[in-house]
Amino acid sequence: GNSVTQMEGPVTLSEEAFLTINCTYTATGYPSLFWYVQYPGEGLQLLLKATKADDKGSNKGFEATYRKETTSFHLEKGSVQVSDSAVYFCALAYSGAGSYQLTFGKGTKLSVIP
Amino acid sequence: SQTIHQWPATLVQPVGSPLSLECTVEGTSNPNLYWYRQAAGRGLQLLFYSIGIDQISSEVPQNLSASRPQDRQFILSSKKLLLSDSGFYLCAWSFGDRPNYGYTFGSGTRLTVV
Numbered sequence: 001g002n003s004v005t006q007m008e009g010p011v012t013l014s015e016e017a018f019l020t021i022n023c024t025y026t027a028t029g030y031p032s033l034f035w036y037v038q039y040p041g042e043g044l045q046l047l048l049k050a051t052k053a054d055d056k057g058s059n060k061g062f063e064a065t066y067r068k069e070t071t072s073f074h075l076e077k078g079s080v081q082v083s084d085s086a087v088y089f090c091a092l093a094y095s096g097a098g099s100y101q102l103t104f105g106k107g108t109k110l111s112v113i114p
Numbered sequence: 115s116q117t118i119h120q121w122p123a124t125l126v127q128p129v130g131s132p133l134s135l136e137c138t139v140e141g142t143s144n145p146n147l148y149w150y151r152q153a154a155g156r157g158l159q160l161l162f163y164s165i166g167i168d169q170i171s172s173e174v175p176q177n178l179s180a181s182r183p184q185d186r187q188f189i190l191s192s193k194k195l196l197l198s199d200s201g202f203y204l205c206a207w208s209f210g211d212r213p214n215y216g217y218t219f220g221s222g223t224r225l226t227v228v
Binding site for chain 1: 120156157158160163204206208210211213214216217218219220221222224
């Protein structure tokens with residue numbers, strides 16, 4: 001079946017540090033890949049997505065590239081801010097039989113300190 | 115544009131009391147609907163999903179039930195709450211046939227059973 005594995009946290013970084021959160025997946029075919037962000041006390045928001053191999057999703061300074069050869073979709077940001085403190089979820093979507101579901105990773109908590 | 119509403123935002127209920135959480139979607143028809151639970155410090159647990167009125171699938175056996183009385187309304191219920199039902203409940207919707215769009219989440223309900 002489909003699965004997503006992301007690095008366990010928590011991750012603590014100083015402001016302006018470089019961020020990488022690893023995400024690898026297992027799926028048959030060609031899933032769409034997503035990163036969601038959850039700020040404290042809120043629901044999940046779509047951060048970025050990629051729908052085919054070698055696509056790069058980007059938003060708010062975050063980037064992730066769909067690497068089919070390594071089945072990965074690592075999240076990166078060149079310079080984190082305190083406001084980036086949140087939980088980040090990697091997810092994949094695979095459709096079949098007229099519907100689909102997202103499979104989520106367990107989430108990685110990021111804390112950015114001034 | 116589509117919007118999702120979830121209420122209440124917070125709820126404190128005694129053990130053994132009933133529960134009703136409501137979620138509605140506007141601006142689309144025949145959405146897929148989902149209920150997730152997030153226990154403290156943990157990932158997302160899919161509870162129920164629905165691809166249409168009276169078409170609800172349960173992912174885990176539990177003290178909860180779901181209903182979809184209207185196309186864009188999804189209700190999570192319990193007849194008698196347990197302490198272990200405490201958590202953050204999230205509703206989400208998606209297009210049934212467009213996996214590239216991912217899910218859109220509501221703002222969540224923080225349930226504390228005392």
